Amino acid sequence: MTVLLGGCGLTGGSGDVTLTLVAADYGDSKSHTTRKYWDDLVEAYEAQHPGVRIEVSVYSWNDVDRKVEEMVDAGQAPDMAQIGAYADFADKGLLYPADQVLSIPTQADFASQLVEAGQVHGQQYGMPFAASTRLLFYNKALFEKAGLTPPTTWAELADDAAALKADGVKYPYALPLGPEEAQAETMQWLLSGGGGYTDTIGSYSIDTQQNVETFTWLKDELVGKNLTGPVAPGSLDRADAFAAFADGDVGMLNGHPSLMKTAEKKGVEFGMVPMPGVNGPSRSVMGVADWMMAFKQNQHREQVGAFLDFVYNDKNVLAFSREYDLLPVTTSASAVMTSTPADQDLEPFLEQLPLSELYPVGKTSWSSVSAYIKKRIGSSVSSGASPSAVLHQLQAAATAAQSAE
Known part of the structure; x- marks a missing residue:
């Protein structure tokens, strides 16, 4: 318009x-x-x-x-x-x-x-x-029904997701790594694992050991255990995940402030907590x-x-x-x-x-790097995939883009 x-x-x-x-x-x-x-x-x-x-x-x-x-x-x-x-x-x-x-x-x-x-x-x-900024949204009714408390660590998040799945929840944890906004969900998880897109001097550091461990955990402990719902993460867009949450079909997902109004309109009671990290709430969050x-x-x-x-x-x-x-x-x-x-x-x-x-928006290369992340990151958690290999490919593309700045 x-x-x-x-x-x-x-x-x-x-x-x-x-x-x-x-x-x-x-x-x-x-x-x-x-x-x-x-x-x-x-x-x-x-x-x-x-x-x-x-x-x-x-x-x-x-x-x-x-x-x-x-x-x-x-x-x-x-x-x-x-x-x-x-x-x-x-x-x-x-x-x-x-x-x-x-x-x-x-x-x-x-x-x-x-x-x-x-x-x-x-x-x-x-x-x-x-x-x-982003917080972890959770459906209060679904949590109460399953006797759960909001997670503060990755392990607790996985346990809660397993309990929600056992209760028949469609998306225990919605993981939108589809092309709409995969760079956001990715960054939130990287930060919660102590990593990120760049290092302390501003160079891309996508394939660090911390980041590889984060996506390996996602692949093995959430996606591999069928705790992320019927749509493959690489095909799930943020808008669809938000809509599913407002319909009462999602136990947990990362969300921004606009999700509050969307959920309230549909009568979904929700809670919000900081993103869980490896050993406690994430020290850094995505803005x-x-x-x-x-x-x-x-x-x-x-x-x-x-x-x-x-x-x-x-x-x-x-x-x-x-x-x-x-x-x-x-x-x-x-x-x-x-x-x-x-x-x-x-x-x-x-x-x-x-x-x-x-995001490293001050880098002229970020737009192309972000587009490549949207295109490729979803495949890193699919069955038979190697998170390490995908992150190495992303790093190579980011390094080339940075060199061309």
Whole structure:
């Protein structure tokens, strides 16, 4: 869906400026799109800035990144884009650094780990716009029926899954390693095993012993014992796993805040706990952020900066986070949410954010590496497969992609 939003009553005189923004749609239906959020925000901004017109185009997540790439390739870059990745544009010198558009208070208010994730070659170009973390969701009714308590270790998770399977639960643990978002489930498990996608100096480290042990455990202790449901993990997408949870067919799965509303609508009572690790709750959790960026082409640096300072004020950040069940990217808005009783459902996710580790989005190679992970990782836990061999293949591809940066 494309939505064009703009102001009214402008004369079109020589002093007027029109800014263009391409944004992603976080809504879950035609009646609940991000159009309303941007419509209200633009109306408020233009009322205070009569010489500025804001045109916002909203696209689905299936189309928005591609649309911005097409605009840039055609020499028609928007002034701003709010999408999933920024590093390629930054590496090509197409973006303003954050400190050239944002005021000092606005830039300083971003959560520190999000600032770091928004950097290319030590300079911040990606401005975080929305964030989320992951927790282990479990179906309370199914757990109570089986006499279970939420797991804190891998062994407990496997035991709980076995008990749920014995009770006839369709998906004791839903393991979505299908192509939709396999990189997320993979990273969550790698972190819980003490590993991850990169090492301490930022190089890809996909085939480390820790990571191999993690996927070997998944293959042997969950998938191999038929504890992940009737759909092979490599064919199970996140959206389908979430839908199955909302239907009451899943005992446990990793989920982000939007799953709360989906489950509540279907009347599923659920609990949430930190992701189990080898010997206790995982010390690190996966965080995800989407990004705002400012393109240089139209040379609207000052006007873009003024608008983005408005976008990032507490009122607007909180309005967006609350409407779409996402976490604020600023420390001031997070503090407000933490102290507001109405926001208590998001508190467990907020608590995880300072501990979170994000995808290596500052690497221009990440988009191709992520795509390869989505394509291949599901096969690592299939019958007769070698997790070690698949992770070695992924590492080779990642190393080649990194060398080409």
